[in-house]
Amino acid sequence: MRALLLAVAASLCLSAxxxxxxxxxxxxxxxxxxPRDRAVGDGTMIVRPTQAWNRQSQVVFDDxxxxxDWTQNGPVLDSLSFISGLKDGKTIVRQWRKADQQVPRFRxxxxxxxxxxxxxxxxxxxxxxxxxxTLGLTPRTFLGQPGFQLDxxxxxxxxxxxxxxxxGAVVNGRLYLILLDAARSHYFPAxxxxxxxxxxxxxxxx
Numbered sequence: 576m577r578a579l580l581l582a583v584a585a586s587l588c589l590s591a592x593x594x595x596x597x598x599x600x601x602x603x604x605x606x607x608x609x610p611r612d613r614a615v616g617d618g619t620m621i622v623r624p625t626q627a628w629n630r631q632s633q634v635v636f637d638d639x640x641x642x643x644d645w646t647q648n649g650p651v652l653d654s655l656s657f658i659s660g661l662k663d664g665k666t667i668v669r670q671w672r673k674a675d676q677q678v679p680r681f682r683x684x685x686x687x688x689x690x691x692x693x694x695x696x697x698x699x700x701x702x703x704x705x706x707x708x709t710l711g712l713t714p715r716t717f718l719g720q721p722g723f724q725l726d727x728x729x730x731x732x733x734x735x736x737x738x739x740x741x742x743g744a745v746v747n748g749r750l751y752l753i754l755l756d757a758a759r760s761h762y763f764p765a766x767x768x769x770x771x772x773x774x775x776x777x778x779x780x781x
Contacts (some may be wrong), residue, residue, distance in 0.1 A: 598755065606627040608645055614631040615643045616659025619717075620751055623776040626769055628655065642667065651733075653757035653766050655773065667693070668701055676700040683748035687712060687723035691752070694741060698729055706730040715746040718751055718777055728759060738763040741772045753764070753777060 608628040612646040614621050617640045628645040632655075641662075645655040663683040670749060678700060679693045681724040691712050698704040708728045715724040722744030730736050738759040743752030 592670075603744060605646075606632070609682075615657040616640045618659070619780050620657065620659040621662075621778055621780055622657070622753070622773050624769065625772050641665070646766065648762060651735075651758075653762045655766070655770065656749075656754045656756070657754040658750055658754075661752075663748055668697060681750050687714075687725075690723070690743060690752075691725045691741075694725065694754075699717070702729075703732040704729045715742055717742050717774065718746055718779055720744045720746050728770045736760070740767070740770065745753065746779065751777075751779075 579735045586673050608624060610626055611622055611625050612623050624645075627645070628647055631646060631650065640660055641657070641659055643657045644727070645657075647653055661667065661681050664680050666680050668678050681693065682689075685693070688728070691709065695707050695709070697755075706729065710726040710728060711724070712726075713724050715722050717723075722742065724742040725739075725743075726742075727739050729739065730737060730779050733736045736759045737756055739754060739756040741752055741754040743750060745751075753770070753774050755763070755766055757766050
């Protein structure tokens with residue numbers, strides 16, 4: 576999620592980039608996200624940011640309606656990604672069926688370790704990650720349901736270490752997840768309080 580690794584990464588990443596209107600953003604391909612309630616992804620999850628963000632017009636995770644990416648300083652530096660209502664059998668990125676390296680399809684009975692492995696595979700096969708290190712996988716309530724928190728570091732082809740935190744849960748057989756991915760040295764700790772505020776605010780429509 577962060578930077579779509581620089582252009583290229585700008586389009587490959589959730590990792591180095593994952594990012595996701597209401598008005599003009601800071602550049603072409605972005606629109607302003609104001610600090611108020613907003614439905615994300617397919618519209619079934621609502622969050623309330625406390626700061627302004629910029630929504631990327633092209634998502635990193637590519638199931639289109641179910642994924643949304645935001646950034647504050649550009650996807651190479653920080654990104655906030657939302658997966659909302661991903662259905663059984665769907666993938667978080669568009670891929671050719673005959674491709675040698677495949678990101679696993681989401682299954683409604685996936686465990687937290689299996690979702691974490693799915694994310695790691697995405698980073699390694701589609702986001703240019705050369706070193707992925709899981710820092711922790713712990714239970715965490717999300718959307719009022721038993722969920723998980725995944726913390727990880729990854730090194731990408733641009734030789735920049737990034738840190739990520741994903742909080743998610745499977746609700747009614749669908750995956751809901753929020754992921755922060757940012758440069759480890761400064762941007763991740765700077766964005767973490769906002770990530771926690773957004774994750775805590777998340778609720779399902781209706």
